[in-house]
Amino acid sequence: MVKSVLKFVLWTIVIAGSVSGCKDTSTNENTDTEYSAGSTTDLKVDFKDTGIKIQPTMYGVFFEDINFAADGGLYAEMVKNRSFEFTLPKMGWLEPNSDRHNLNTNSGFMTVIKRKGTTGNHNYARVEVKNDQGYVLENEGFRGMGVKQDAKYNISVKAAKQSGNIQEIHFQLVDSNGEAIGETMIEPKGTEWNTFTSQITASKTEKKAKLKIMFKGTGVIDLDMISLFPEDTWKGRKNGLRKDLVQLLADLNPGFLRFPGGCIVEGRTLARRYQWKKTVGPMEDREILVNRWNTEFDHRPTPDYYQSFGLGFFEYFQLSEDLGAEPLPILSCGIACQFNTGELVPMEELDPYVQDALDLIEFANGAVDTPWGRVRSDMGHPEPFNMKYIGVGNEQWGPAYIERYKVFAKAIKSKYPDMIIVSGSGPFPEGDYFDYGWEELKKLDAEIVDEHYYKPPQWFRDNATRYDEYDRSGPKIFAGEYAAQSVAIASPDNKNNWECALSEAAFMTGLERNAEVVHLSSYAPLMAHEEGWQWTPDLIWFNNLTSYGTPNYHVQKMYSTNPGTDLLKITKDGKALTGQENLYATVVKDSNKNKLIIKLVNTSDKAQNVSIDLSGGDVKSKGKTLTLTSPELSDVNSFEKPDNISPVEAEFNSEGHQAQLNLAAQSFTILSLELN
Ligand code: AHR
Numbered sequence: 001m002v003k004s005v006l007k008f009v010l011w012t013i014v015i016a017g018s019v020s021g022c023k024d025t026s027t028n029e030n031t032d033t034e035y036s037a038g039s040t041t042d043l044k045v046d047f048k049d050t051g052i053k054i055q056p057t058m059y060g061v062f063f064e065d066i067n068f069a070a071d072g073g074l075y076a077e078m079v080k081n082r083s084f085e086f087t088l089p090k091m092g093w094l095e096p097n098s099d100r101h102n103l104n105t106n107s108g109f110m111t112v113i114k115r116k117g118t119t120g121n122h123n124y125a126r127v128e129v130k131n132d133q134g135y136v137l138e139n140e141g142f143r144g145m146g147v148k149q150d151a152k153y154n155i156s157v158k159a160a161k162q163s164g165n166i167q168e169i170h171f172q173l174v175d176s177n178g179e180a181i182g183e184t185m186i187e188p189k190g191t192e193w194n195t196f197t198s199q200i201t202a203s204k205t206e207k208k209a210k211l212k213i214m215f216k217g218t219g220v221i222d223l224d225m226i227s228l229f230p231e232d233t234w235k236g237r238k239n240g241l242r243k244d245l246v247q248l249l250a251d252l253n254p255g256f257l258r259f260p261g262g263c264i265v266e267g268r269t270l271a272r273r274y275q276w277k278k279t280v281g282p283m284e285d286r287e288i289l290v291n292r293w294n295t296e297f298d299h300r301p302t303p304d305y306y307q308s309f310g311l312g313f314f315e316y317f318q319l320s321e322d323l324g325a326e327p328l329p330i331l332s333c334g335i336a337c338q339f340n341t342g343e344l345v346p347m348e349e350l351d352p353y354v355q356d357a358l359d360l361i362e363f364a365n366g367a368v369d370t371p372w373g374r375v376r377s378d379m380g381h382p383e384p385f386n387m388k389y390i391g392v393g394n395e396q397w398g399p400a401y402i403e404r405y406k407v408f409a410k411a412i413k414s415k416y417p418d419m420i421i422v423s424g425s426g427p428f429p430e431g432d433y434f435d436y437g438w439e440e441l442k443k444l445d446a447e448i449v450d451e452h453y454y455k456p457p458q459w460f461r462d463n464a465t466r467y468d469e470y471d472r473s474g475p476k477i478f479a480g481e482y483a484a485q486s487v488a489i490a491s492p493d494n495k496n497n498w499e500c501a502l503s504e505a506a507f508m509t510g511l512e513r514n515a516e517v518v519h520l521s522s523y524a525p526l527m528a529h530e531e532g533w534q535w536t537p538d539l540i541w542f543n544n545l546t547s548y549g550t551p552n553y554h555v556q557k558m559y560s561t562n563p564g565t566d567l568l569k570i571t572k573d574g575k576a577l578t579g580q581e582n583l584y585a586t587v588v589k590d591s592n593k594n595k596l597i598i599k600l601v602n603t604s605d606k607a608q609n610v611s612i613d614l615s616g617g618d619v620k621s622k623g624k625t626l627t628l629t630s631p632e633l634s635d636v637n638s639f640e641k642p643d644n645i646s647p648v649e650a651e652f653n654s655e656g657h658q659a660q661l662n663l664a665a666q667s668f669t670i671l672s673l674e675l676n
Contacts, residue, residue, distance in 0.1 A: 141209070145173070163220045265332055328422065448519060570585045585601070
């Protein structure tokens with residue numbers, strides 16, 4: 001988000017440090033759930049069928065290309081600006097032996113040439129090698145290139161010889177000292193564009209490698225799409241996605257994948273909105289776009305952040321399929337980011353935007369003999385992607401949104417009556433814009449409304465009851481973007497600390513307990529590069545070599561891998577447990593696995609006994625607990641200690657019809673018991 005309004009209205013909320021019911025302490029190291037002396041909170045599980053299902057979409061992931069999440073992250077391309085399309089077309093490229101400023105281009109130089117024609121690939125590089133004095137072209141990667149010892153890396157380059165005779169092009173990976181750690185070469189031939197490929201095996205692990213390109217012979221040669229990918233990608237797909245990062249997503253067992261954002265959908269201006277049609281088809285024709293997050297924040301400028309769309313809509317659908325997640329694309333509704341320009345497409349010019357939505361449905365689901373179904377099929381996926389949801393607008397607000405939403409909804413429903421439309425309620429979880437949006441969307445019988453909350457941890461603990469009073473016959477909820485902010489929204493000092501994660505765990509009991517209205521939820525943002533980030537906190541952190549899940553990730557994972565199928569009730573004195581004694585609870589049955597799953601959060605700085613009456617059901621005495629806790633609320637995971645806060649599993653035995661647990665101070669526990 002953005003500079004003006006945002007800085008004053010939204011991102012200046014400073015969050016108080018220590019809070020009641022969640023005091024920073026280092027005294028508790030008890031992760032043992034064994035019952036101990038002291039007072040006990042009595043809870044009771046009501047096994048009566050509530051008729052309320054936990055939707056398979058309940059816990060999903062929200063992907064946005066922010067923080068180098070796509071280029072420089074999930075999309076495993078290691079060469080930055082591979083086709084010389086950035087606004088400064090030489091960005092990312094170095095010519096260490098050729099210094100134009102000092103007019104020293106004795107060994108050679110590179111010029112960027114603009115193509116004639118209308119494809120998305122506008123530029124290419126023309127290299128003139130003058131002599132054997134060692135002209136070198138280098139690519140710096142995305143804050144370096146992560147290279148692993150013995151791993152293989154695939155080089156691909158388009159080349160066309162212009163004059164003279166450049167016989168060989170050598171590609172070398174060099175470490176941060178400039179030492180070679182792997183190399184290969186190709187022999188370019190012909191004056192027409194041809195693609196040449198080869199492979200490098202790295203002899204050393206290096207986080208900040210560079211790609212060095214050297215030439216044998218002299219002459220002029222044109223180069224384009226200079227690309228380097230690890231061979232070992234997710235599912236071994238050529239030029240695919242980074243394996244460790246997709247694995248972290250797969251481990252979440254997400255019910256849906258929302259893409260491509262976020263504000264990136266809207267663009268700072270309409271011209272820079274995300275246009276899915278420009279992200280499908282042959283890779284080199286995908287026209288790059290400046291990433292809207294590149295200079296959004298003065299505190300984290302990232303001027304070299306562009307979208308290559310190597311991870312485009314086809315790849316997003318494919319990823320959803322790989323993850324077993326429902327694809328949930330969100331499209332521009334003709335309003336640029338309202339924190340930026342808020343540019344509006346006039347109503348009489350909205351048609352192309354609406355057509356984009358209709359065409360997207362055809363691209364995802366249409367038969368192969370439809371125009372867009374054929375594009376999908378030509379890309380290698382004749383089967384439909386079975387898309388069921390489509391989002392209209394991201395974080396829009398006010399009458400301009402409602403006016404445009406109506407047009408989209410009418411057009412989509414007339415052509416695709418079964419498509420479920422997700423609408424938005426703006427960036428704030430309360431206030432005039434929120435109330436107005438909700439009132440109007442209700443009148444329009446909206447199906448699913450997206451709510452966003454970036455709030456202090458205390459807010460999350462206080463809002464476990466948020467959905468208790470929501471109208472059961474109104475629109476369903478997509479808690480589409482949320483994350484506890486340890487300092488203030490958009491502050492670069494926010495941490496993914498234990499207090500935030502624990503508070504989210506407490507809040508999520510309220511999402512689950514209200515599964516009748518809450519059908520989807522996702523933490524945001526999803527990923528951040530150690531050096532290339534703009535926004536914190538984030539669920540997953542990575543650098544060029546490794547990645548780790550934050551405590552917040554583990555909270556999400558504990559929920560999403562234990563979602564259950566049917567909501568039951570757990571009460572204290574007949575009431576839901578929503579913070580009394582700093583305790584929170586929810587219970588589900590998993591009819592497929594025949595299990596009872598109880599989620600318990602203790603936000604107090606003291607361990608607490610709970611005794612759960614299970615007499616109403618037929619529960620086996622043996623079970624398991626999964627506990628996430630940490631001594632200090634300020635604790636975090638890190639590259640050095642990626643598992644500092646991670647769940648611990650233990651055997652559990654109930655006594656008769658009572659499950660008795662000692663919940664560690666500031667802990668999140670899942671108790672699973674088999675049902676007879
Ligand atoms: O998650 C980061 C940003 O926060 C999203 O792009 C936007 O929708 C929200 O304001």
